[in-house]
Amino acid sequence: MGRMDRRQAGTNLAGLRDHNTALVLRLLRAAAAATATGEGDESGDAAGSGLGTGSSRVQLAAETGLTPQAISKITARLLDEGLIVETGRAESTGGKPRTLLAVRPEAAYTVGVELDRRHSTILLMDLAGQRRRRESLMFGLASGTPERVAAGLAERVQDLVRTAPGGGRVLGVGIGCRGPLDYETGVLHRPAGLPGWDGYPLCDVITGLLDLPTAASPTVLLDKDTNTAALAAPAPGPGNTAYLHLADGLGAGLQLNGAIYRGTRTNAGEFGHQVIQPDGPVCTCGSRGCLEALCLAALAADDPGTAARWLGLGAANLVRLLDIDRILLGGHQIFAAPEVYLSAVAEQIAEHLPDPAWQEVRVSLTPAGADAVAVGAARLALDTALDAPVS
Amino acid sequence: MGRMDRRQAGTNLAGLRDHNTALVLRLLRAAAAATATGEGDESGDAAGSGLGTGSSRVQLAAETGLTPQAISKITARLLDEGLIVETGRAESTGGKPRTLLAVRPEAAYTVGVELDRRHSTILLMDLAGQRRRRESLMFGLASGTPERVAAGLAERVQDLVRTAPGGGRVLGVGIGCRGPLDYETGVLHRPAGLPGWDGYPLCDVITGLLDLPTAASPTVLLDKDTNTAALAAPAPGPGNTAYLHLADGLGAGLQLNGAIYRGTRTNAGEFGHQVIQPDGPVCTCGSRGCLEALCLAALAADDPGTAARWLGLGAANLVRLLDIDRILLGGHQIFAAPEVYLSAVAEQIAEHLPDPAWQEVRVSLTPAGADAVAVGAARLALDTALDAPVS
DNA sequence: GTGAGTTAAGCAACACTGTTGGCAAAGTGC
């Protein structure tokens, strides 16, 4: 979509081209991600004569609704820029065999960052969406002044970028962090309740500190950790996903109609602060009986079963309100006892929906595991940078 | 946006033109709606020499980002088709005065229907979004077999269309109805728990029964009553709105990022069935302590104050989860004691948000009053029909 | 009054998009 639907904007020929180009690239990236995770799409029958895997031009034409000739022009541009390559041929279907196209993973990279209190994660992702390198950083939001933390982070990003194989461009950096913060401006408010960060323009600062060899200024994006984590699992088609994160707190990332839903002030997803027992225990936020308070109280009493049931009840409320069809679980409390949470959430949903068979909900752990926030942050940067053309 | 972002579709020149044309028309329609409600936009200084109100070409160019010349071409097409007219001139700003353009209200109409149990409402809306005619129908979902109800409804639509002044085209019909139902296919499931309607393809049937004089087949749309009601109040700019409806039940219509959010199975908005007191009274849905059950119990005990506080608590949960900035209230229980609900909702939100000053939420009654469902249904049809070109 | 300056809107030529029609390449199948 790109600039196509930003506000109420008219479009011209350049926008039209960018839209279609981004669309083709997105399809090829999705295919690469699918084959990497071993899912394999309809073109999986290509394992015959050709060596590579990928999508053919005709297939792209069918998927986009564009004419084969338009696809040829678009892919010719992408081949010229080096973003995609011809990887082989598919088996013939009665005529000339299809030439397979695939993304060239080394053509572009993004960096994903999970910026937590005292411990952060940073990783490099290639154009195909694969992790290339990963590091743990022993500092975070609470390790020093914003200036020092930002400088340290920029340095590590710089170092990581230098290791990128193939000399590909670095398109951007995504940073997942606790809220509240402002996604539009890249300004933090009081992440994790730390007042020292209030108003700190992290994105602008990082952009200024980065000195990348690759021409155009990279996209630096800041988003809530739960939002980036929701992006870590590529959506298998249309639908609506909620990522529920239970760690020191309880939050959610909502992927509605294919896009992260952030609300008016990037503050959507405060799933843990829905009051669910008006006379319940006092929460850190001041209210009584927040879902988060109930879960944490149960965990403090070493009773993950009860915490899981509360989480499940909250999930059921969420499904009824938003008609979600896919729930992902993450956060270290979840990973400590995955089965407990998975079954409790599924049970509660089945119990509270009037027609669970009709309104099916898949519940699973986030496939990205403990790195979900950083992986999703890298993917956010990748998606954002590629919706606009790569110049 | 139109077909621009429908699924993963590529676009061509025709799509580009339609996109921009629809955009211009939308801006002119919004201006008409704003002046009609007495708000008046920036071009309100046009009351001087010229007689009419509207937007100028240069203003449209600025708002769309298109060049003035492109706007001239687009408006020339719209003038040709009769959808817009030149209404006068604005005061000069130092040079040639701007020519004002406005939608021609009689150029097109839609019909909006609220289909309830035993009583329905039907109205005619013009291109400017104004109600032209309104009727109460003394039948509804529970009045007979689906076939008879559909036939009766089609007949009334037909009658109403004949009264449309100016010979404008009828672009479509919108029907607001209780869920569950399927917006995509226009099929009802069990509205208001009536099993006889399960699987009835209301949209297709109405489309077949209608014999409109105006060429192309009209759009017939079916949506949840709470969704159409949420559309009844035109959004004043970007933001996220929740319409809360308290009548025989409690539901919500969510307008997120400018569009109705329906969820995977058109079942989003079951706001009343969030469990908020796990040991509370049994709800009609089978769960205990649903918000709806709590509200209805309070109302049964003739205690609207308590019902309002429950509603407010639910609203606060909603704001925290979705970062809503505008809440509209409607439904006959609300209209019975508006002040009670308005103040209680505002209070509860202020009490449960950590920073109510930063996260401002406007709470008001739906301006469309008791006709909100039908008005929004007509607007849904209008918006849908005009996103695609009017041929 | 009168001429200079400013703003709005249209005409014509233009660059560029995806589309269409035709054709060469590269397979299958009888």
Next chain:
DNA sequence: GCACTTTGCCAACAGTGTTGCTTAACTCAC
């Protein structure tokens, strides 16, 4: 070996918004 199918590109084309220039219409200073 030949007919057929399918892929993919070249060239011409229709039609979009853009650009450069001209005309219309009004304000303002003198």
